[in-house]
Amino acid sequence: MTSTEKNIEFPQSILDECNRVIQLFPEGKQKSALLRILHIAQAHFGWLSVEVMDYIARMLHIQPIEVYEVATFYSMYDTKKTGKVKLEVCQTGPCMIEGAERIITHIEKRLGIKVGETTKDGIFTLKGVECLGACGYAPMLQAGENFHEHLTEEKVDALIDEYRANPTANYMGMIND
Amino acid sequence: MTKKLLLENVHIEGINSYDVYRKNGGYSAVEKALKKMSPDDIVEEVKKSGLRGRGGAGFPTGMKWSFLAKPEGVPRHLLCNADESEPGTFKDRYLMEKIPHLLIEGMILSSFALGANQSYIYIRGEYMFVLRILEKAIAEAYANGWLGKNILGSGFDLDLSVTPGAGAYICGEETALIESLEGNRGNPRMKPPFPAVQGLWQRPTVVNNVETIAAVVPIVNNGGDEYAKIGIGRSTGTKLISASGNINNPGVYEIELGLSVEEFIYSEEYCGGIKNGKKIKACVPGGSSVPILPHFLITKTAESNDRLMTYESLAEGGFATGSMLGSGGFIVYDEDQCIVRNTWNFSRFYHHESCGQCSPCREGTGWMEKVLHRLENGRGTMEDIDLLWDIQGNIEGNTICPLGDAAAWPVAAAIRHFREEFEWHVTNPNEATKRNYGLISEKVFEKVNA
Ligand SMILES: Cc1cc2nc3c(=O)[nH]c(=O)nc-3n(C[C@H](O)[C@H](O)[C@H](O)COP(=O)(O)O)c2cc1C
Ligand code: SF4
Ligand code: FES
DSSP, rough: OOOOOOOOOOHHHHHHHHHHHHSSTTHHHHHHHHHHHHHHHHHHSSSOOOOHHHHHHHHOOOOHHHHHHHHHHTTTTOOSSSOOOEEEEOOOOHHTTTTTTHHHHHHHHTTTOTTTOOTTTOOEEEEEEHHHHHHHHOEEEEEETTTEOOOOOHHHHHHHHHHHHHHHGSSSSOOOO | OOOOSSSSTTTTTTTTSSHHHHHHTTTTTHHHHHHHHOOOHHHHHHHHHHHTTTTTEEEEEBHHHHHHHOOOOOOOOOEEEEEOOOOTHHHHHHHHHHHHHHHHHHHHHHHHHHTTTTEEEEEOGGGGGHHHHHHHHHHHHHHHTSSSGGGSSSSSSSSEEEOOOSSSSGSSSHHHHHHHHHSHHHHHOSSSOOOSSSGGGOOOOOEEEEEHHHHHHHHHHOHHHHHHHEEETEEEEEEEEEEEEEBSSSSEEEETTOOOHHHHHHHHHTTSSGGGHHHHHHHEBBBBBBBOEEEETSSSSTOOOBBBBBHHHTTTHHHHOOOOOOEEEEEEEEEOHHHHHHHHHHHHHHHOOOOOOHHHHHHHHHHHHHHHHHHHHOOOHHHHHHHHHHHHHTTTTOOOSTTHHHHHHHHHHHHHHHHHHHHHHOHHHHHHHHHHOSSSSSSHHHHHTT
């Protein structure tokens, strides 16, 4: 599935951030920056297309397969298009006993989608994920970089309205609980 | 009031910033170490302190450090394990979020002790907001001369940075963490060679948990002997416990090792008792991987000793009647919780997180998940319970890394202590989907163990 398409472009600010990250590792060990760069690219493009992954391979002077391998191993990377805002509800033990299933069912009803699906308007994707290190503040979900904790149905409704109005808010590096 | 060594200043306004941290005595351990101590002095203090790894295994830190190979001309590395993905565990996040400079100070001390000039913090990708807090703190530390070349004129150089994972529990295992930090899939490596000899980029490497590294700060400040005065026996110092589940005050607590489990669960200072006046049914005291304890083995051991928050007391009775301190992920279940459902939930987790390299782990975790799902939904048989017992037994000890054991133990413990609840799911399939079993009876346990 190697692509020779070169028409993908990383804006200068993203390139600068990638270069800063590469510099954190010794000469010849730039592959160590791969996971971070995939995060940076995914935050910018929304998901990791073959073109984006090939571009990163060239940037790091590694084979495209080395990028695909990593992108498919880690659960945070999406190699298929998703909604602009991923609602990732933790469903592991401590969250389960505090009502994670109730929250998931509520979101499913509210958005008219099932876990794993994306809304027709392309804004929301709903996912069930494993423990995110917020077990004492359960139930919780992650949206982009944000943690939303102590969830209730009302809180979820407000969040959905907020993100629908401003889908990019999930990458502003804020947290609110 | 418990003595606090890590979180003492956590409630000071602005303690996450360099200025406030410094004004409250921050970085004084680095001054002391770089001006008055040799690297070996620090290793010696850590040995004296009795500090044991806070990531889960509890291996003595000083001893681990003394195993680090030091071949001439080969750089060595210190890696901080901030992957924190064991269900029930959220203490490292709390420390890094609230008081990031404590970890940085610990990284400087530990790197100096090990002769490492390039150190990395590997943090789980979902903690990207914490990564940004750490990056800001690291930039402040560079700007104030605590990182970089020739720190405090000592001749010691240190570069420190943070790298994210991307959603893989297995990357908390130290060799998988190293693979991931090299930009690869997180497949654990066969040992030997051990990381102390061939770790990151085949160089000698030490991997330590966030809390372990932070604990080096008070050890250097007050001396290893002072640290060792806290606690009981081989469980010295303080420990961060992240408490969750059906309790009144979930959260992160710093306890002195040796506190009684009874006080931890029921006193207002900690968990504040069980929510809604319910009874306690079970407890997983050290993260999802450790054996679950039924209500009558939580505050007392099988020998009727008070159960204490120490490595030894929590393990008293071995796997038959004890558990482990593990990562300090303390999960409490009340009488309304279903053990079969919880066991199924954890099995799904391990199945999802298995890297797939070894067939007992890859196949076994999936199989356990399936059988448990069947039992939970009233479609299981008595043979299924025995089957589960066999599967978990065939995983344990037969895999490259300990994730296999971590998946097997919770299933074994659930069947060992809650067999009557599993059987009830088989004999009362309709009822089992509608209501929960409630408390397990002590009598059955006594009969089985007579
Ligand atoms: C599957 C698995 C997951 C682990 N996850 C973590 C983790 O998230 N954080 C951690 O510090 N140690 C984790 N460990 C333990 C590490 O392998 C290692 O023992 C630890 O980081 C050593 O540090 P310490 O001696 O300071 O505890 C894990 C081990 C296994 C087998
Ligand atoms: S035990 Fe499981 S997680 Fe560990 S190496 Fe084997 S397959 Fe991978
Ligand atoms: S179980 Fe949901 S955050 Fe830990």
